[in-house]
Amino acid sequence: MNGKGTEGHRLNRLFTREQIASIVQGLADQISRDYDGRELVLVCILKGAFVFLSDLIRHLRIPAQVDFVRLASYGSGMKTCGKIEITKDVEIPLENKDVLIIEDIIDSGRTLRFLKDRLALLKPRSIKVCALLDKKSRREVEMEADYLGTDVDDIFIVGYGIDFNEYYRHLPEIYYVTPIDHSKV
Numbered sequence: 549m550n551g552k553g554t555e556g557h558r559l560n561r562l563f564t565r566e567q568i569a570s571i572v573q574g575l576a577d578q579i580s581r582d583y584d585g586r587e588l589v590l591v592c593i594l595k596g597a598f599v600f601l602s603d604l605i606r607h608l609r610i611p612a613q614v615d616f617v618r619l620a621s622y623g624s625g626m627k628t629c630g631k632i633e634i635t636k637d638v639e640i641p642l643e644n645k646d647v648l649i650i651e652d653i654i655d656s657g658r659t660l661r662f663l664k665d666r667l668a669l670l671k672p673r674s675i676k677v678c679a680l681l682d683k684k685s686r687r688e689v690e691m692e693a694d695y696l697g698t699d700v701d702d703i704f705i706v707g708y709g710i711d712f713n714e715y716y717r718h719l720p721e722i723y724y725v726t727p728i729d730h731s732k733v
């Protein structure tokens with residue numbers, strides 16, 4: 549997976565559009581029930597969760613405000629480690645609001661741990677996490693999604709907003725990446 553661009557690896561389909569739609573609908577139903585009558589603010593983590601967020605909000609049956617954060621982490625690009633920084637902060641005041649963080653994938657858990665702790669300083673009424681995918685076997689710090697689409701194995705995911713070196717975000721389905729073994733061709 550060290551090849552430049554889209555070469556040297558292959559995409560294997562993991563979830564179809566229909567499977568994704570059904571997962572997102574299920575999450576939206578749960579959230580609509582639980583947050584009925586509350587002051588819901590969805591805080592989407594850029595960039596990977598933007599497609600998930602855009603589908604999710606259109607299935608909600610309750611009003612929700614939307615905000616975005618962007619985080620930078622120092623690491624290999626495939627792994628979150630060390631220091632995490634916020635490069636675009638929330639703009640909506642979160643005090644006394646019911647905050648739901650929208651994330652694409654939980655891996656080590658470090659990104660969400662950092663963001664959850666940081667947003668908690670803004671004194672929201674509640675703060676929970678909704679993640680589309682979870683690689684539980686990779687967890688390094690304690691972090692559990694309150695709303696989870698589905699678990700996945702320790703594989704590298706792309707599509708539906710999720711990238712590999714900024715490629716593949718546009719794909720409407722979810723794939724996992726495997727290296728092409730030229731010795732077998």
Ligand code: IMP
Pocket residue numbers: 593596627628651652653654655656657658659660703704705706710711712
């Ligand atoms: P964590 O901080 O280790 O939990 O990493 C979470 C972030 O890493 C996610 O927001 C993704 O941006 C990225 N990430 C983790 N796994 C994958 C993957 O399989 N494909 C693409 N990005 C991933």
Ligand code: MG
Pocket residue numbers: 593594595596597652653
């Ligand atoms: Mg991300």
